[in-house]
Amino acid sequence: MSVTDELLQNAESYAASFDKGELPLPPAKHVAVLACMDARLNPYGLLGLAEGDAHVIRNAGGVVTADGLRSLAISQRLLGTTEIILIHHTDCGMLTFTDDGFKASIQAEVGIKPSWAAEAFPDLDEDVRQSVRRILDDPFIPVKDSVRGFVYEVGTGRLREVK
Amino acid sequence: MSVTDELLQNAESYAASFDKGELPLPPAKHVAVLACMDARLNPYGLLGLAEGDAHVIRNAGGVVTADGLRSLAISQRLLGTTEIILIHHTDCGMLTFTDDGFKASIQAEVGIKPSWAAEAFPDLDEDVRQSVRRILDDPFIPVKDSVRGFVYEVGTGRLREVK
Numbered sequence: 001m002s003v004t005d006e007l008l009q010n011a012e013s014y015a016a017s018f019d020k021g022e023l024p025l026p027p028a029k030h031v032a033v034l035a036c037m038d039a040r041l042n043p044y045g046l047l048g049l050a051e052g053d054a055h056v057i058r059n060a061g062g063v064v065t066a067d068g069l070r071s072l073a074i075s076q077r078l079l080g081t082t083e084i085i086l087i088h089h090t091d092c093g094m095l096t097f098t099d100d101g102f103k104a105s106i107q108a109e110v111g112i113k114p115s116w117a118a119e120a121f122p123d124l125d126e127d128v129r130q131s132v133r134r135i136l137d138d139p140f141i142p143v144k145d146s147v148r149g150f151v152y153e154v155g156t157g158r159l160r161e162v163k
Numbered sequence: 164m165s166v167t168d169e170l171l172q173n174a175e176s177y178a179a180s181f182d183k184g185e186l187p188l189p190p191a192k193h194v195a196v197l198a199c200m201d202a203r204l205n206p207y208g209l210l211g212l213a214e215g216d217a218h219v220i221r222n223a224g225g226v227v228t229a230d231g232l233r234s235l236a237i238s239q240r241l242l243g244t245t246e247i248i249l250i251h252h253t254d255c256g257m258l259t260f261t262d263d264g265f266k267a268s269i270q271a272e273v274g275i276k277p278s279w280a281a282e283a284f285p286d287l288d289e290d291v292r293q294s295v296r297r298i299l300d301d302p303f304i305p306v307k308d309s310v311r312g313f314v315y316e317v318g319t320g321r322l323r324e325v326k
Contacts, residue, residue, distance in 0.1 A: 003193060008322065014211070020320070025254060040214050048170065055202055067230030067279070070279045075223065083167050097241065116232070155185045156178060
């Protein structure tokens with residue numbers, strides 16, 4: 001049995017005990033979280049989020065990419081969120097390589113260099129600040145009163161704000 | 164108190180009872196999930212995922228964008244995942260508008276048209292298939308043996324595979 005099949009069994013249990021009914025489409029807490037995809041970072045447990053509370057956007061690094069900006073614009077403009085929480089974390093894979101090295105290794109294997117930036121970063125706090133700045137500079141995100149960036153410490157479970 | 168401050172209080176509780184220790188960086192279940200950012204779709208509850216199990220990538224629609232492909236390439240090439248689970252869901256915001264309309268409304272307000280595609284879609288199952296195809300066609304994702312697409316039913320909690 002594949003891991004996917006194993007997780008589908010969990011999904012059957014979830015449906016069997018599902019009692020949330022028809023929740024509204026717009027997030028109840030008017031918050032969008034943008035976090036790294038890292039397996040150890042669980043935004044639901046960490047922030048105490050339940051179904052219906054918040055948009056959760058995630059990618060490699062929790063970096064603010066064009067796709068992150070697209071998702072945030074849709075979140076605010078169509079679904080009424082007004083606060084943004086950015087979360088990077090310690091021991092991140094993005095600290096372990098460089099864009100140049102990663103893309104050269106792909107080019108050596110596949111013969112094509114990806115047209116995307118890998119978005120690796122050498123300094124965690126500085127990349128959180130970079131992500132905040134990319135949001136503040138974006139013309140399509142209307143509400144920027146509460147854009148705050150954090151580092152999650154995977155070994156302790158603590159969330160630290162980056163100023 | 165802002166909602167962000169309220170969620171930070173939850174984060175303090177999470178840290179206070181944190182007992183997971185130093186989990187490894189690569190996901191234990193070797194799975195990457197790519198799902199919509201929708202507030203009602205909780206991949207942890209639905210799939211029974213715990214901290215350390217799986218990469219979770221999310222954006223508006225659960226669409227396979229360049230950023231999704233970047234994240235999946237990093238997930239497989241640097242962190243050893245081998246299975247991909249795609250999740251769209253019923254009552255999705257992406258079914259309620261068109262790229263042209265959304266971008267024209269932004270242009271009318273801001274004076275600039277976003278250079279990104281909004282990635283709205285009129286047919287849920289067809290967009291799941293489209294997302295699967297984008298992955299199968301990508302030259303930078305090495306392992307494609309298990310790329311499966313699903314629709315999550317927000318009113319019932321059920322997960323339905325799209326063939």
